[in-house]
Amino acid sequence: MIELFAEKKDCCGCGACMNICPKTAIHMEKDEYGFVYPRIDTEKCVECGACKKVCAFQNEAARRQPQRVYAIASKNNDLIKKSASGGLFATMAMYVLEQGGCVYGAVMQHEEHGLYTRHVCCKTKEELYRLQGSKYVQSSLGNIFKDVKTKLENDILVLFSGTPCQVDALKSYLRKDYLNLLTVDIICHGVPNEQFFNDYIHYTEKKIGGEIKEFKFRDKSAGWGLNARAKYTNDKGEEANYSVSYLESSYYDLFLSAKIYRENCYKCPYATGNRCGDITIGDYWGIEDEHPETLVHNGGRLSEKSGISVSLLNSDKGITFFNEIKEQFNYYESTFEKVAKRNTQLVHPVKLTKARRNVLEMYRKWGYGAIEFYFWCRIPKQKAKNIVRRVLPKEARQKIKQMLHR
DSSP states (O other), X not given: OOOSOSSGGGOOOOOHHHHHOTTOOEEEEEOTTSOEEEEEOTTTOXXXXXXXXXXXXXXXXXXXXXXXXXXXXXXXXXHHHTSSSSSHHHHHHHHHHHTTOEEEEEEEEEETTEEEEEEEEEOSGGGGGGGXXXXXXXXXXXXXXXXXXXXXXXXXXXXXXXXXHHHHHHHHHHOSOOTTEEEEEEOOOOOOOHHHHHHHHHHHHHHHTEEEEEEESSOOTTSSSSOEEEEEEETTSOEEEEEEOTTSOHHHHHHHTTOSSOGGGGGOTTSSSOBSSSEEEEEOTTHHHHOGGGBGGGTXXXXXXXXXXXXXXXXXXXXXXXXXXXXXXXXXXXXXXXXXXXXXXXXXXXXXXXXXXXXXHHHHHHOHHHHHHHHHHHHHHHHHHHHXXXXXXXXXXXXXXXXXXX
């Protein structure tokens, strides 16, 4: 009998094995914490081994070092407003759509009293907004690889975006490089699961007295940052907004402190400078220290308030594509080393700690209410420190520390 993986740390849940199986003998199944893993129906399986061969996570494929690195933002303010950072992905996607192509990415949509993250195909500019913005939860790929392959074989230009493991999984499934395929991987922290996220949503609904229909992890009402916003319908049937500070959200706190990711995220082979996508995108955290001259208040063309992206061009295809659309951006050259200082996922995966096991066991035994209790019991001191970091300049914080230690 075929063993898809020996331990949970050896599976990223991409579903490539399910997609490749000629007998549809593989399906995805949740574990006790809500993470999905492939399971084989032994009555259907003919032990052809296709599932083992397609696993990019276990079979290391060719990857590339970035050839060019940019701090970058779109010149289109409308695209930036709906994007998590500098509108880089949206501008690239818009160009592909204008060429008659299609764009694959993650959307979060309201279904059956929950919010579910799925990879979908976007064919029109009007649909693009659904793909914009960060989704800090694992996206279900379903049978999307089959759809991508069909588009490619019909000579349609395709932009596929996702986490590095999803991008690598697609490439392994396709088995060859298509000239009409552009792959974009994101700088990924790690992925929590959909069940855990929806339990957080349901807990929040009870607190605010309404049903949440939309959740934006990166709301820009107060500028570029990590604050979220939920749109919900209250008991009277009226639509309302609920602002969610990352300092006061149990889910956000556990995400940022790496306590609720898939087990494989803690040994991620993609958390390195060797990239699988043609282009890598993310936030340029720390640009105020690395390139202050690029910022608007210093005479540059990049706005911290609107958001600033980073772009790693990893292949000749990526460079060629960028050259076709570069006039649509404000951009400055940077280096991988500077970008990686605040994007440590480009250097190494996050560390697995006992706290993750404790949090997940707490969740399994007592539900999300226990997670909220855990969060508010431990947060006051940390919350105060974070607020001080946001409000006080670095020099002021250092002086206060000196005073306290006298």
